[in-house]
Amino acid sequence: MATNVETLGSLELFKEMEYEALEDLAQIMQPLKVTEGEVLTLRGKQAQIFFIILSGNFMVSFSHDRALTLHNRGALMGLSTVITPFLYTGTVTALTDGEVLSMPGSTFWDFLQNNSALGDKILQKIKSMILERKNFFI
Amino acid sequence: MYGLEAISNHNGWAMAVVGISIVFSGLLVLSFAISQLHKFIDLWENRKAHLQNMKELLQTKVKEEKPDYNFSFSRDVEESVHLITKRMGEPFSLPRLIDISKKFGLATPHSTINELIKADLIIPDGKGYFYWNTKKTL
């Protein structure tokens, strides 16, 4: 089931998108309910899906037992879907029940290629998130 | 006929030079034209652009409200988790804290620890580890 356009438009990542582009994106993003303790990504595995938080709280654990927590709506998880070598660098665990939007990486690539300028804006925002978490990628 | 003789005989050098020049000049002219295109459009739409700017200035920003957390767990749970963190030493690993809390019989370790984070009792050190905020109590 596709997600709804208003939900997408309310996220920081997609704030500047036009309605038509949001509609296209809404078709390919799937809402997913998660329960406390559920694992969304496993460190070291192929990064094929990335997630955007709609509600709930999440922990991303990295190597050497390091972790960070994400509590805000619109935060991204599974950023390794767009970074070589496309292997998850962290394990994402839901700290509470919540909801996320999921999108397969290959579909995201197709979307970026067909929407150059918009895709560039989205990637710039992703880049700033990656820079914040840079220390954890080693 | 082969080699340079064949190229000369078939007018190859001229075709190559003229061909490259035509392709280059065509794309050069096109790139110049499109580099000026937005300026012409801006000139044409000057009045409309100013009106749009005025509208944007008058729009008020909606502030995001920070949610008020209402914690439902008892003081005993807080003390239990604090004891675990003391045993682990500081700074401690959050994933390990969750594992150990689970082993100690804490019913919902993920959401419990999330609430401690939200209450600023467990705070990140910015390097992937956490410590107990001794300055704060519930």
Place this chain on the structure above:
Amino acid sequence: MLDLLFQFLINTGYYLADYRQLIMLFFGCVFVYLGTAKKYEPLLLVPIGFGILIGNVPFFKGFGIGIYEDNSVLHYLYFGVTTGLYPSIVFLGLGAMTDFSSLLARPKLMLLGAAAQIGIFFTLLGALAAGFMPREAASIAIIGGADGPTSIFLTAKLAPELIGPIAIAAYSYMALIPIIQPPIMKLLTTRHERLIRMPEPRDVSKKELIIFPVVALLLCCFLAPTALPLLGMLFLGNLLKECSVTDRLAKTASTSLIDIATILLGVTVGASTQGDVFLTPKSVGIFCLGAFAFSIATASGIIFAKIMNFFIKEKINPLLGASGVSAVPGSAREVHLMGLKEDPTNFLLMHAMACNSSGVIGSAIGAGVLWSFMVK
């Protein structure tokens, strides 16, 4: 009864099989394998591979079965290749799928698309030197544009007997871009250059996106009217997409229509590569020149970017020159991945797509120019 059975048996493929057909059947299977198991450009390799299988099943000539026989179904379908119909429809769909905003935001990158077309003209010289006639040499040279439909279009006009090997060479090398381009990119750039970050492009208005296809069509086709069938369709598709009032047409062009043309183009091109026509020394020469063309195109784009950096303040990442070939979106993706390897936060994809799309325009102009040189 035995006579009848014997008559039947001598008309079967088992009896009529030739070693060249068996070799081509093997190649067909390889293409299908590469497309399905390895996922190398499956939308191209699967129909082409299967077309090779169809075209090389032995049959008794004169029954109106083969692609070169009048009144055969395959022959009618092949009409779209020989007339340039399918490539034009593919370009219509391509235009309807292409977002030129990154190109409009940084028009300088268009020059990298132009530079990559140098590969076409170097290959022209190479093909002439190898003993090919001018029309054949021009058809081979266009492989350097890295554009399958353009290659087929020009070859259909100039040297239709070479459509099979040229199309196979063009599409094979497009599918092998992840193997061909990276070593050249690494060889011609330093680590410092690969780390160059591109500045954020400016916002492009909807009006610009709408006006661009009209302006581009007029400017390019006034210069090279012979590029009209391709560029006309490309910019029409793009206008359908951008003008927002023909969404239904744009959707059809970018989905069903281009898919139909791609299937028929692939199958018939594959079927045209019959063993006795394809397995000749000329085909080997075409394949070698094709590899040369791709390599020169990649290298010339990169070298031109490095030369440009001497004259401009805001440096261009030279890797973008490699995406000036018109293999959309394969070469853009390879450039992006190469950039990520050096710096995981250096996203070059959008800029590479700009060069890619200018490469499409450049290769179509190049094809038009070559066609006009050969018209007598």
